[in-house]
Amino acid sequence: MFQKFLRVFIATFASALVLSGPVVATPAKEAPWLPEAAAYRLTLFLGNLEPIPWNDLETAWSEPYRGSEFPVGALAWLEGESGVDTDPLLDAIAGEDRQAVFAEATRLIALRIEEELGRAVMAEAPATAQQAVRTGRELYRAFEDGIAAADPEAARRIGLAWLELNSSTGSAGVLGAGGTSADRDTMKAARAIISGYLAKNYLVDDFAPRQMLSTVPETAALSGRTIEVPPSLPPGSDIFDQVPLPLLVLNFEEQGIDETDLPLVAYGDMLFDSPQIFGSPARDLGISCSTCHNRSDINQRLFIPGASHQPGAIDVDGAFFNPIFNDRRDDPIDIPSLRGLRFTGPYGRDGRFASLRDFSRNVIVNEFGGDEPTPFMMDALVAYMLEFDFLPNSMLTPDGQLTEAAPEAAKRGEAIFNTPFAGLDDRSCASCHIPDANFLDRRAHDIGSVAPTYDGARAGAMDTPTLLGTAYTAPYFHDGSLPTLASVVDWFDETKSLGLTGAERADLTAYLETVGAADDPYETFDTENTAFRLAFSELTTFASTLDTLLPRRDAEHILLLTDTVAADLAADASTMSNLAARPEVYALAERLAEVGTAVRDEDWAAAEASWSAFKSEADAIEERAF
Template identity: 85%
Template sequence: MIRDVLGVLFAICAGALVLSGPVTATPAKEAPWLPEAAAYRLTLFLGNLEPLPWDEVERAWTEPYRGSEFSSGALAWLDSESDIDTAQLLNAISLEDRQAVFAEATQLIALRIEEELDRAVAVEDPALAQQAVRTARELYRGFADGIAAAEPDTARQIGLAWLELNSSTGSAGVLGAGATSTDRDTMEATRAVISDYLAENYLLDSFAPRQKLSALPETAVLSGRTIEVPPSLPPGSDIFDQDPLPLLVLNFEEQGIDETDLPLVAYGDMLFDSAQIFGSPARDLGIACSTCHNRSDVNQRLFIPGASHQPGAIDVDGAFFNPIFNDRRDDPLDIPSLRGLRFTGPYGRDGRFASLRDFTRNVIVNEFGGDEPTPFMMDALVAYMLEFDFLPNRMLTGDGRLTDAAPEAARRGEKIFNRPLAGLSDRSCASCHVPDGNFLDRQAHDIGSVAAAYEGARAGALDTPTLLGTAYTAPYFHDGSQPSLAAVVDWFDDTKSLGLTEADRADLTAYLETIGAADAPYEAFDAANTSFRLAFSELTTFASTLDTLLPRRDAEHILLLTDTVAADLSADASTMSNLAARSEVYVLAERLAEVGAAVRDEDWASAEASWSAFKAEAAALDERAF
């Protein structure tokens, strides 16, 4: 029952996010998927990638999806729970026949729904009937967004049919009290509404060719209408913030300067947290710069099947985010930290961008398909990111020397780090990771960690990464192939024949862990200083830029701000500990939306009035916003 309710709530929330305008950058958690429904949705998602990753399609059916609550894959699950023959589906996958795989998988889900509905109607026990209806409804999730996009009225009728079907199964009551009998006529009638629709749209001998795989009903496809199914991530995806949340260190804050006195920086902070600057699907899914770079650092849990080979990695130039930028190579990269960004140029894993501005524009326009940002937006984003600082580390001086707080093993490791080694052409580790240069040299080197794409290729040179803060950013290397700093030391010793002893390796690892450490790497939360309080402080700071934008009558940038902040403020309210104040936060979000609405109408007086009301109400709420 809980899964069923969560599924309905997720569908409602997802529809609201897509249909109500601005999209929040705060993702909503979805209910778990049944194995065969998860495999189907993964098949749709993977089937739209170019080149199509057939090995992952096969795994979608043979292995549990990442994070699944079920221990078996879809095929094993079907073998134990269903009489449906999966041979034709497996044959289509082996032949790499995209259309046939779509047809077989779609028919399978429809047949499974029918199978469960047959059980619901056949059993006498109301509890077993309700369980079968719930299972059938969870399977129907695989089609729900396609039906809602193509035929919203029909989607509502089917939704009511599910509710009536469930209630008509009857109930045994509680300890014999409140029992209700099964209403067979209603069960048959409501079941027919669902089954007839499935027969007409999903239980077919053949389907029209699909240029893009989706759960759209067949009648809608044959109509020739242009129908956009809202973008969705497949089961197993994770775009939630890392936990614990990395601590954000900003240069101006360390100097005691309030961000509200830096409107350009504050607006850039908002843009960094806004999905609105990207194109679809990133924008519609609520993916922002901060999704990958939590608090300027790394989101080590981020994972999208087909785009990530492991958590904390993403292929941003694949087919999903911006097909026109698809390089047709399966090359996900480990997400880099952005701490100390003003010291770490050039930018990009291979250092291809000398300018942070050019690098940022490439992310927005090329990687994520966004519109060309305005000069003001670029100025703001760069101004904000240049404030990212490294984490304070009491064991390290500003020029890269160890302090008295460093352990003895690290001191021995420091000598090895600075010692010329024959395996490194008589250079040392410090030759590239220069201690008094923030442990980098701003150059690119080919250390042999990148496999050559073709004979004679010279594309293995990668930008030297800083070693500051790296104790918290595992795994390592551009592809995340090394799980720990000890593994990095072992790799260099093995591949470069450095001749280190076991003790040397341990000491060098201790040194790397020491210089990569921090006094406080994560945000510290408690009963009053909650994650919502942090979000509330940030969002009201973003909004403070209206004091600058409203007098300038800068409608374009005002609307980007109000659309972003109002949606996020409303979404984040659901995380509040102080439930009594939650309604006030929703009112506050609406007040900001009123600013945007007035600006759209060019009613600047009303916009100013709503903004003044927002500031007064936010100040009054501040102490209770936790």
């Protein structure tokens, strides 16, 4: 579960994995995209949102994409690299004409590929030709998934043509010796294959209207066949876990109870990590509850263009995850921590759900388009989440008073926190953030942090958030608009005219930082106590619920478990530092997949046998699982 993209990879090839043995996947961050290819992929992604974020789409071409290795955006890049005219595309964007944008952007990429192919064929020096082939091939990647989905045979043929092109460019040799000249005929033949396909499918004068913008070739789109291109996130997306990894504090563990003795909780833990409970695209992208609520806390790096306005925030009711649930408002919300969840209801930043169960069902079914979960699944998920505890903090007593360990400034700040202010309607900070009630009051208030959405609207009330653990959950407020705890203090001082001096602001900030602190906020890893060991122990714990599910012949829940955990275990194995033990972990993942296969065949004896084998093999490698 530490390599989300890998899980996607494995999930896609899960059946291949089981049949053909271990797939050694490289834990790959996606290779960087060329600026215009990135802009194109972003254009398709944003063009499928409703309403289309035209500003973002414009920016996709004018600025470097998030995390880009290139210092300039696509337009500036093209100016230097290419003779292709960008005006038609810019006109289409300015005219907010979706179909024209699709057509012009698609043609632009096809023309760029043609340009590089032309350069390759004309080049005098092999090095120049090779560079042009490389660039052309990189640009072709922008179309590749659509061709592979619609026309695998063409994808293979064109793939070979690129290889031929590359090998027929000739080589300069070493110090003038052993050079070979370009094989122009082979080059031209290979080029003709690529150009012919582009002409029919991507350099089209008049594209048929598309409901869903995609890289599916025009001839296939016209055929009327249903073609499923696997969902992908555009360049600049980031759904990897944040580093460092938040420490997970579970109530039962603090009491010395082992999760393997709590099958319902362990199953809920598994569901919290399972993309399988969602519909597409979340499921296919490997997104689960823990992608955002990392280890019960937050994922500060999560970012999806068009759905996030800054890292750590996401519009969960936007167009991307489930069109039916789209509220058509561009309102990304900063991901809230779920620590101490049993004390923090009602749920939702605005407190609109009294019940955690209803909230979570809504997440699965409406936000992420999953099937209706079974009552058992909801029981399990809720049972697990109710175990999330706050981080221990030795500067604070359980009833929210500072201990001797707290700094002096925080002690001075505590007095300010408890002082009523006229600007707060004669309340104090502590009236809402009640120290002996986990610094919240379980009520919604309109403190003026939500801009009215229309003239005369009653501005939104928000549920008072806890202040525990907040030293690690920047930025602040529901929209993440305040970067630091000091800026929250400034905000209250200014908007509520508290009249604090600079020293008082500093003291109040010190108090918030002390209340929000923790003895150990993050997981700590070393050479043997690795992230993989943690994942391994979690995954085998999840699997342990088979001891309960197999005797009950509960096929549905067993399969959900084996599909999730086998894929995760295989994906995580590729992150192991103990390379020698890696094949055994792949084998273990297959063992678990075998349980699933047997259950699908209703061969319960075989399922029991594979499960027993899994347990003894897991025990045998536990020591080396790092």
